[in-house]
Amino acid sequence: KVNEKMRMAPMAKRLAELLKQPVNTVGDCIGADVDASVAKLNAGDVLMLENTRFYAEEEKNVTEFAQKLAKNAKVFVNDAFGTAHRAHASTEGVTKFVDHKVAGFLLQKEIAFLKGAVDAPKRPFAAIVGGAKVSTKIPVIESLIEKCDKIFIGGGMIFTFYRAMGLNVGKSLVEEDFIPMAKQLMEKAAAKGVKFILPTDVVVASEFKADAQSKNVSVNDIPADWLGLDIGSASLENFKAELKGCKTVVWNGPMGVFEFEQFAKGTFGVAHALADITDAGGITIIGGGDSVAAVAAAKLDKRMSHISTGGGASLEMLEGKVLPGVAALDDA
Template sequence: MSKKTLANLSAADLAGKRAFVRVDFNVPVDDAGNITDDTRIRAALPTIQDLTQKGAKVILASHFGRPKGVDDKLRLTPVAKRLSELLGQEVIKTDDCIGDDVAAKVAAMSNGQVLLLENVRFYKEEEKNDPEFAQKLAANADLYVNDAFGTAHRAHASTEGVTKYLSPSVAGYLIEKELQYLQSAIENPQRPLAAIIGGSKVSSKIGVIETLLEKCDKLIIGGGMVFTFFKARGLSVGKSLVEEDKLELAKSLEAKAKERGVALLLPTDVVIADNFAPDANAQTVSIENIPDGWMGLDIGADSVKFFQEALADCKSVIWNGPMGVFEFDKFAVGTEAIAHTLATIGKSGATTIIGGGDSVAAVEKVGLADQMSHISTGGGASLELLEGKVLPGIAALDEA
């Protein structure tokens, strides 16, 4: 899916034009309202700076949290402050995202200025993709740039609806980079291609596993979902997490891998605990020897070695989901070892893609984020793109 991007627009196309830019500034904040991680704000800087340098008037729109109507705790004021610091220029902040006050502030903008609209989800019409609301958002702009990959899988007024009223509608640099990495990893990878899929439930990753079985050479499975596979093989899993209604599916996925010649690799040993707690008693056992009353919370040292050997010759790796309960330090060892392994193979030229969600947090926790080829900013959006689904926020943009 080749889309028109901001790179296709010159200063002549943009000077003096009002650009409505959908960004994802849904950043974490502490109880006092201070931003604890500004990654998403920094990720939008290349697009914002390109527009300001080309003389556009930049109107930014984002959601923040899940408000039910106007909620003072979910205003974007702290984001405007942080963005001003990062850009080295004042960001004008409005108290609404549509209406006369917004229109007046936009009319007063000079070329190269940046304005941040209030949280678009203060209006329920945003998530309903209401055409009238989309038209009101678009009324203050000449063109549209979508750089919010994290919400590209949602057809909302500010991600899809506005494109009907603004032309051109193009992808920003962040979305362009996401598509470049995630799509080419699936459609045209350097081989061998390995996918590492973790997380607690098979059910949330079925689509991805099925798609990846068509595309990859090796599929490594970790996290809580492995116990559904083990139980399907007839092994005893103690009180580990199992999705009883997915046992047949697990069997069919293993059969499908075999049929397609894909190496589907499961852990050989696991770290088990006597309860689900950071200070639980723990021991490492082979997958055949999980005692009753114990639950698996991480992959063991042999599994790490087994997975490292499988990844050693890979030229492309996509990782989505942790190997264990990495929020508990005692059970984070497997996940952290995989992060180190990807950093190592990346140094010898492999493309390493972290596909959103918890694996991003894991890579950041061990300080290896800058050693990965690409870290996706979207959780659900990355998964849906890897599944081969059409993302409405991207489909709505102009064709290249």
């Protein structure tokens, strides 16, 4: 189904600016119009095809559609790390019908950093996992427990862990169904000798608003009608102290609601700690999603070793999964 807002014309315009040459466009990605446009190309000319997602066959990875996509190609370069965890026609299916299928420079860099962090990290190796829900991060936390020396937990998910510890969390976000799993993760980390670090204090708010009343309290003293929206000041200092000296740090997910200024201190504080680690020669990897936005908001993106362009793809790679879009390429 065609979505006018998702057409490739703006991308073609920007690519032309970057290449300093015209970029031709065509209103489809398969079929007679594409064949005709390709036939007109001279050596060095560039043609941008239309968005493959306008066809349902793209996400279903239909073989016939992939074959049509590949019809005019001899070499396939995949540089879309953000979709490499999906086996779609344009990421995986098309590779079966071209002579050469290779990684682009960005994909190569993503694999080098993320796979390197998982397979052979410089130690001590720490992971910082944040975000609102523990349910979305369980597989990556489980995997990191097998590989890390220290795991730091922040964001809304901490309250599910506190509930697993028998604490009252007021009106903070809790995933009731995942309380037993949170308990298991803590036990698993302890059994492996992995330091599992939760905040000892939090910033709580009277309501979920940028200008809400707020105060810093111990995790043992969260008021019944308040909700936690950031890690506390003592916890931030403890996180910084525990991170100091780490040689590899992977960060996925903010420490609090950093979009609201008064609940951004934890997230920005961690970002500054990572920037210092990079400056000291350590490897810092920002694993996609909201952490990337947070690092950019803190204006520290230039002081990180690697900022991943993929949310789901980064998580799956950190879990040690093989990404279909990568597995389909030729071995280097």
